[in-house]
Amino acid sequence: MAAFARRKAQRLARPDPSRKRALDARAAGLARLLNARERFCTASSCDGRVTVTHTDGAGIPKKNCTWLLVTHEPCAKGDVMTALEKATGDAVFRFEPFVLHVLCRELQDAQLLHSVAIDSGxxxxxxxxxxxxxxxxxxxxxxxxxxxxxxxxxxMVSEEYIEFLVHVANQKMEENIRRIDRFHKGLELALEAAVPADPLFPEVPQKSQVYLHRRKRGAARGQAAPSTELEPQDDTESSLALFAELTID
Structure with a gap:
């Protein structure tokens, strides 16, 4: 616990490494909500964006590109056409949805966030x-x-097609904003419902509590609890299905 607290303090003290040097508006509220809890520390985020970038065709596109347009709001065809006037290489239009990386003190904390995220889309x-x-x-x-x-x-494409792309990207942005709102509201409710850890009174896993209640009932009846209840499921093993490859650009 102390190690996580030190890691969190060090990370939050670092200067923002992003191009913007500040949190995006929609991600900022989530970061404040999570960082106010001792069990979580936000590592990186982007609340979703539309971009036009171009490269000279060499190297890794996202690493060696020039940003011609960046917006975290719905955009217009004119914005894209203006950006393309500056392109001398290979230009790419992108919509990138919300992403948030959170360091968690314990596996059960990560599982709570994972459940809310999945439910939010x-x-x-x-x-x-x-x-x-x-x-x-x-x-x-x-x-x-x-x-x-x-x-x-x-x-390489018509202006009509660019207008269509902008329409599709704006629809995706609107859905992205709805998902962020659902995630924020769901997270507030989940964190309020979660019992905060108290170092003087360690949390008892839910399954152990169920076992204790059953054991008391069994003792009252003069019977031993069934053997299948003596070995609660291993939470770590059951959570392995949630693991996914994580790549942080």
Whole structure:
């Protein structure tokens, strides 16, 4: 517990490494909500964006690109056309949905976030355990969009098609915003319902509590509890199905 608290303090003290040097507006509220709890620490986030980037065709596109347009709100066709006027290489239009990475003190904390994320529509969410037992929960979605628009500065699609792409991207952005709102509201309710850990009174797993109640009832009847109740399911083993590969760009 002390190790997690130190890691959290160190991470939150670091300067923001993003291009914007600040949290996105919709992600900021979630970050405040989670970081106010000792069991969680946000690591990175993006509340969803529409971008137009271009490269010279060499290297890794997302690593060696120039950003011609970045917006976290629905955009207009004119915004994209203006951005393309600056493109001299290969231009790509993208919609990237909300993503949030959260460090969790215990596996059960990550499972709580995972459950809320899935229920909110972020069905590509997953949990990973790294070296040293670091537990990371990633809130992710799959409704992305990536379309090449120009090659070597030459526009390869019609303006009508660009207008269609912008319409599709804006629909995805609106759905993205709805999912963030659902996640935020669901998370508030889940955190309020969760019993905070008290170091003087360690939490008793729910299944152990059920076993104790049954044991008391059995003792009152002069009977031993069935043997199948003596070995509660291993929560760690049952949670392995939740693990998914996590790649942080």
């Amino acid at each position: 972020f069905r590509n969410s997953g949990i990973t355990v790294g070296r040293g037992g670091k537990i990371t929960m990633a809130v992710r979605s799959t409704h992305c969009l990536e379309v090449p628009l120009s090659h070597k500065g030459r526009l």
